Amino acid sequence: MNYKEFNYNQLKEDAYSVRKKILELSYKSGGGQHIGGGLSMVEIMCYLYGYRLNISPDNLTEIDRDRFILSKGHGVLGFYPILNHYGIINDETLNTYKQQDSELISHPIKNYNLGIESSNGSLGHGLSYGLGIAHGLKLKEINSKVFILMGDGECNEGSVWEAAMSASTLKIDNLILIIDFNKYQSDGKTQEIINQDQLAARWSSFGWNVIEVNGHDFLSIDNAFQNKMLIGSPNLILAHTIKGKGVDFMENNNSWHHGRLTENLFNEAINILKR
Amino acid sequence: MMPILNKNLSRQWSRIGQRGIYGQSLLSLANDNTNIFAISADLGNSSGLDRFKQSFPERFINIGIAEQNMIGFSSGLSTLGYNVFVSSFAPFITMRACEQVRMNLGYMQSNVKIVAIGSGLSMGFLGNSHFGIEDISIVRSIPNIPIICPCDCFEVYKSLEALSNYQGPAFLRLTGGSPASSIYKEDYEFEIGKSITLKEGKDILILSHGSILSNVIKASEKLEDNYSISCHIENVHTLNPIDDKIFSIIKQYQTIITIEEHSIIGGLSSIISDSLLSFKNDVSNHIKINLPDSFLKSGTYEQLLEKYSLSSDKIYSRIVHEYIETNN
Numbered sequence: 001m002n003y004k005e006f007n008y009n010q011l012k013e014d015a016y017s018v019r020k021k022i023l024e025l026s027y028k029s030g031g032g033q034h035i036g037g038g039l040s041m042v043e044i045m046c047y048l049y050g051y052r053l054n055i056s057p058d059n060l061t062e063i064d065r066d067r068f069i070l071s072k073g074h075g076v077l078g079f080y081p082i083l084n085h086y087g088i089i090n091d092e093t094l095n096t097y098k099q100q101d102s103e104l105i106s107h108p109i110k111n112y113n114l115g116i117e118s119s120n121g122s123l124g125h126g127l128s129y130g131l132g133i134a135h136g137l138k139l140k141e142i143n144s145k146v147f148i149l150m151g152d153g154e155c156n157e158g159s160v161w162e163a164a165m166s167a168s169t170l171k172i173d174n175l176i177l178i179i180d181f182n183k184y185q186s187d188g189k190t191q192e193i194i195n196q197d198q199l200a201a202r203w204s205s206f207g208w209n210v211i212e213v214n215g216h217d218f219l220s221i222d223n224a225f226q227n228k229m230l231i232g233s234p235n236l237i238l239a240h241t242i243k244g245k246g247v248d249f250m251e252n253n254n255s256w257h258h259g260r261l262t263e264n265l266f267n268e269a270i271n272i273l274k275r
Numbered sequence: 276m277m278p279i280l281n282k283n284l285s286r287q288w289s290r291i292g293q294r295g296i297y298g299q300s301l302l303s304l305a306n307d308n309t310n311i312f313a314i315s316a317d318l319g320n321s322s323g324l325d326r327f328k329q330s331f332p333e334r335f336i337n338i339g340i341a342e343q344n345m346i347g348f349s350s351g352l353s354t355l356g357y358n359v360f361v362s363s364f365a366p367f368i369t370m371r372a373c374e375q376v377r378m379n380l381g382y383m384q385s386n387v388k389i390v391a392i393g394s395g396l397s398m399g400f401l402g403n404s405h406f407g408i409e410d411i412s413i414v415r416s417i418p419n420i421p422i423i424c425p426c427d428c429f430e431v432y433k434s435l436e437a438l439s440n441y442q443g444p445a446f447l448r449l450t451g452g453s454p455a456s457s458i459y460k461e462d463y464e465f466e467i468g469k470s471i472t473l474k475e476g477k478d479i480l481i482l483s484h485g486s487i488l489s490n491v492i493k494a495s496e497k498l499e500d501n502y503s504i505s506c507h508i509e510n511v512h513t514l515n516p517i518d519d520k521i522f523s524i525i526k527q528y529q530t531i532i533t534i535e536e537h538s539i540i541g542g543l544s545s546i547i548s549d550s551l552l553s554f555k556n557d558v559s560n561h562i563k564i565n566l567p568d569s570f571l572k573s574g575t576y577e578q579l580l581e582k583y584s585l586s587s588d589k590i591y592s593r594i595v596h597e598y599i600e601t602n603n
Contacts, residue, residue: 119378119383122374125378128346135336136352136353158343
């Protein structure tokens, strides 16, 4: 499955399938999982892999591919099922998730053949790495773009702001940063841990073109890409999302930041999963 | 163009010191190797990179006083085929950015070379915030990163020449002041991971690295003159991986001495004593001459070497005290 036409209904269908895979993967592999943050990023990821990115099973090591970096490394449950859904990793590989010695563990490990551009897990690393790639692409006059997905809690890290300053100074405009702004982090509401009222204004003041979207609405996301990107400055899509999106009892319930699905809860989640 | 290494150049370069020679050497290597990229955390001029910046503006970036971003950025840049040299003062590049070094360089094995300038005690009155006396220990604990400690300006060049052809991360540790003592006066064979015998001798084995090797040589000459003690001196310029050859040399001596401008924790002496466990009683005496596990006083470089027993006289008297007096 790898279509690069904007097909709203298809993307909706993809999002449903991917959420189902997230729940299945979580349940099958057992133990605690970062489910909430995996579910909040689904529409963003389907939009990128189903439509926007020049990334396919055929060009994973080609220099002119686009790059996607999962800076919020805890979000693998929203990443591996995507790579599987769009044909980059096969079912057999996906089923090794959290098995001993697997390449697919709870945080991404760099593996170009599996479509994983960088090793992440500790937060605040992806933007610097992506900036270096984006700058290198410009120097080589390659028109590919770098896409990075970061969490709002991740913006607590100082290294994020070092990179934010660097991006505008270096005029990195071939990089699109997306913040999955689901308003929660491990210990609770981001608002109560580090005040996020001014998140958009902060990024703007660092020289970024900030576009706010509904991160669960493909039209809102597409509008940002089609109409609101600037040339000459770095672009940020601040995607308002709901942690645990799609499963009523998980939505905005931070106990699913890292939670365990029992058989009953898994069946219930699948039954009420919204299309 | 590659420099011709000879006596005159050795004299000229020693006046500049290791830090300045880093910038000059990288400039000369970058003429022929268009993949070389230099990034500095606002210490470009202090690292002798001003001419590099003028000659190759598209291959030099001052990333700002932001070492974490510097390592991450360099790592990403290297994926486009660049061999990226990043430099800053030793403590900042190893500690401030330690997790980036671990994740980006060790874990992902990016083609980035860390150049730690002003390591050891060479920052003098700038004090402990600027001393690089734990850097080997820190980097050594991260897998996949060779550690190279040149003993003079020629060896800085030889190391950089080797690193310009080396794929993967590495750590280059620059020590000493300017003028810097010179050990090599002409071109010689240098290979990452292969230690170099500077002097053959039968009584004791001295393992050392970095700019204090010149003091070690002077001390050994005095031992020879005053006590007829003949020292084998090995320039262990690469600490990770350490040359296996060293362990076959060690077997030939009852006394070995490790001498380094680094904390007693985690440097060459630790590497050797860790390995000596497997020799059991083959070596009866391991004398460690290093910096103590504490924050140190400030002073000129020479004053500090004297205070912390790394001047040639102090090295000499430590050996007299610990070797001769113990053996008699």
